[in-house]
Amino acid sequence: MMKALFVMAAPFAAFLCAATPVAAQSVFDGTWKVDTSTAQFGGKPMIRTLKAGKYSCVSCPEPWTIAADGAFHPIKGDPYTDDVSVTVIDPMTVKFSYRKAGKVNGDEVWTVSSDKNVVTQKGEDSSSGNGTPVTYETQQTRVAAAPAGAHAISGSWRGKSGATVSDSGTMVTFRTEGDNLTMTYPTGESVTARFGGPAVTMANDPGNTMVKFVRTGPSSFVSTMMREGKVASVTTVTVRPDGRTLDYSNDNKRNGSTAKFTATKQ
Structure with missing residues (x-):
């Protein structure tokens, strides 16, 4: 399931740990917004297969396969999703729905381009702490071809x-x-943690994520997010000298993907 840039799957977690007193107004303080045009993705691609009536998330942290029959089926390994339904609309289009504790918390439609090299994912995700929906339209580029006889969404994507x-x-x-x-x-998710202290549980996060922060310079820090005692992601954030722009780099330890982008102070 898609998790928006700052929220959940690759969250912009956290802040610094300081050996010296923190100034009244930190360079980090304020509200920041991602510039999606700057995003760069790397690491392992997303690999999926839809063939012979079954859909497989091959690259998921815990790979799973379910029937693509429009009904909900249980999956493992996603703290925000219990069940997924896969409905084939046509040879280029598939609809996915996601459910947690019996309640649908997301829907998206994947549509492959006519040349089969780009897939567009359009949907809404309400799996967050207070249920506020995140709407999105994203695209992925094909990295490897679909297996013979598989649906067009199959293959490797970035x-x-x-x-x-x-x-x-x-x-x-x-x-x-x-x-x-x-x-x-x-x-709705939030966390308050002592700089340089232990990991703290993020409030209102259905995934029970814990966050700890380490400062690496006057305007940079590393944040580590964990679930069930395992590192989920490591994020490096640096504020540029203009004080208005953040450089963000995330290493997702669960699926091997990476993401980089900038954010602007509002």
Whole structure:
């Protein structure tokens, strides 16, 4: 399931740990918004197969296969999703629906281009802490061909820049106070942690993510996010000298993908 840029799957987690007192106004404080046109994706591609009536998420942290019959079927390995339904609309189009605790929390439609080299994913994700929806339209470029006889969405894919994502999925607010940093998303998740302290559980996060922060310079930090005692992602953030732009680099340890982009202070 798609998780928007700042929210969830590759979250813009966190802040710094300081050996010296924190200034009243940190360079990090404020609300930041992703510039999706700057996004660069790398690492392992997304691999999926839809063939002979079955859909497989090959590159998922815990690979799974379900019948593509329009009914909901249980999956494992996604803290935000219990069940998925896959409906084949036509040879180039597939609809996915996602459910958690019996409630649908996302729908998306994947449409492959006529040359079969680009897939567009358009949908809405309400799996966040307070249920605020994130709407999006993203694209991925084909990296490897589909297996013979498979549906056009099959094969290996990697993200493209220029996604259209609602503000609820591209914004985050930071506030430093003494030795503590508070991070808040429009979708309800938040965390307040002591700089240099232990990992803290993110409030209102259905995935029970824990976050810890390490400062690496006057205007940079590394954030580590964990689930069930395992590292989920490592993120490096650097504020440029203009004080208005952030460089963001995320290494997703669960699926081996990477993402880089900038964000602008609002």
